[in-house]
Amino acid sequence: MRISDHALWGVGGTVRSMTSSYPTLSLHVAGHWLTQASGGERVVINPATEEPLARLPLAGPAELAAAAESAQRGFEQWRRVRPHDRYVTLRRAAELLRQRADEIATVLTLEQGKPLAEAKREVTLSADIIDVQAEEAKRLYGRGVAPRVDGILSHTVTRVPVGPVAAFTPWNFPVNLPSRKLGSALAAGCSVVIKPAEETPASCMLLVRCFLDAGVPPDAINMVCGDPAQVSSFLIERPEIAKVSVTGSVAVGKLLGEQAARHVKRFTGELGGHAPVIVAEDMAEGAGLDFVLKQSVTAKYRNAGQVCASPIRFYVPRAQLAVFSERFAAAAQKLQLGSGLDAATQMGPLSHARRIDDMERFVDDAVGQGARLLTGGHRVARPGFFFEPTVFAEAPASTRLMQQEPFGPIAVIQPYDTLDAAIEQANALPYGLGAYAFTRDLHTAHRLGEAIEAGMVGINHFGVSQPELPFGGIRESGIGHEQGPEGITHYTEIKTITVGRPF
Template structure:
């Protein structure tokens, strides 16, 4: 076991435990393929205990005044900042991203917790004047929805749990959190921050296990009132249907296939330098394992050759390596099956006539590395143009008019993130209004901020996380009317 990696445990019914009914599984360093530790897996007994614990935690935590919940969450954020080096190192070891990216993720997670802590004090209701005699008051209040089952993915193993834990706890809910089995250590350290900050032990339960078994078990439990999931479209549809069958609240932050429209006025000189620098960094951040990662780059036909050549050269120049190496610009994919899927994307695109400009192969070294890969002129029906690759893969396509570029950008059933570059204010507004997506970034890729709602349209999900909107999804509306007793 790597000395920086913690001994893994689950937090169930107020206690950390390694004695579970589901056995164990290895957690692997994707940069080396070596085992980091053994993860205990929850069986039915532990899952039932976690659900029951969450109900106890909810009944006590919801009674805590909002200002006190605010204080506990602020302390948790402070502890996460104090422990940043440890948490970021563990994140890199188990997930693979460069340490600088891991540090930014942990720091931003603390900011998310801080913001939602502040929002805990702002769950305002309203009073409505009565219209008939004998009614003293009408009050509309926001109340916590109840115990939450939260399922998170492995690509941002601190950020994603932070969004759900901070929002749920700020609203007065308790949580059963299930991180991805590939990346449990960083979430475990995050949960420790909340517990050490004074959040009651029953209010947070952490479980791991077979994803299908854990999700089905928890969603069906009567104690669970809401389901929150970050994952693929297919997983979101499945869990959403299970939640709907039990009439439970559901928030799904699912996949995307983000387009980037580069306008003609950004295709030369310093403007092109800016677009390329921003685009390459955003595309290959976290090895492309980002739900809002840019994938389809639409460029005016007359500039396609220059843009594609320079984008490909920048991709080939990226330094690949272990995340703990400060010189690394792109780390490995998080597990072996992602490498295999990248190969299937490449084989399909090449077979259908797409031009491979860079990469396209796994890297011959230990770990799960795949070359930064760039295509051009990919047929609309090929898999790369229809499905989210979730890896270091971009495709550059020509367009002849801005209307056609917007039409191509909107052609898929996914609508999470989308981006565009222009110096013209009128065009910027036209793009912002015309592109179908939950988040549209003009001249930048930084659409995910603690103060802003994060979520998609179409098949990219339901509801939002972060921002004031994210907190509201953990509440129910309750109307209380009071009349005279006689």
């Protein structure tokens, strides 16, 4: 049973059913925390209960302009801080994030829904990401080039911060994704205007406080929320903004990329995926099958499938299709759904009501085109945005499920007759973010690693995202990378300095 909009409000327009663990929401603009803004406000909902958590102030043109101007001032200040000193400050921010992990994880679970253990892991992993990027601040090396003509003393190629950054992040990892952008941009010497998702603003707000408390200049980080289309268009057009970084859907990424291109601004887009999993014959039975199933079910339903690199299409040998499908579906059925604050919960709710509606459309389309529904497929009859872990088998290639990222707890199991056919099917879509394969054979492992077309390929595991590794995709899954040395360079420009003899 959903709470109607009018039921959210009590006498005098105050939100009822506030959660004491959830903070008062504010924007950070030009060095000030704002609990009111000219764009109005919206209610933030707990997806596990559909109850209100707080009211979020929304930035209008006045606050957005102030944030852009502040970012320019912050850039002029922060870019002059020595790389080692930026490193020290960012390491301090990471340590504060670890110290506050329990508080931030609880807030994350309240507004996003994932189990508390997953939320805690997200916060601590975010601190690790900031640590790694802080280290990279000291390693933005240039190079010297020997002169080839008389009168030239030196040629130096160096990297300089690109300028103020407009960063846009979604709701599925509300600490991790902002940490990637803030860590890299600040390490490079850039300032940032960050816009987290309006569904999950408090997680990012608490993260920003860690950076500010660590000593990052107030003008170097601005945080705004508002109407997404208005905020993105406004900031991208502002002359102060030199770089745009977005994590989101393919459609949103294309739109913001086009807007950035019109203003000749640097752009990084980490977009959607449709990750395949190829199970080789040597891992499709016995102990190998046990291992694959345990790893796969855990990875598929982590964060209720709301992960851009989540496994979706499982390709198994035709002879093992029946047993693999049956056991996968049985394991999915056993998952405990509930509030992320309940220690027994294995899968939380979807993040908002729109995801439920979209899951139902995926299911209806797949069933209508003849895919076999093995388990799930329905909204759970309880408060909150819960949808059953869902498994299909033998879905036609024309189904929406086989063409578009469901971004939810839906898996599809497909048979293959030869490994070449499985590779061809895995590469058939215009996406290329994450991909996975399981095999005991070293030759097959190398073959799959080379043949599967994706930015990240995991063999015998799903942990392709580590703080030291670049995170990014090919084709429609994005442009550029986050994390590691590759991630920080996207926030820099190359500058060549040639010095000649004065006479």
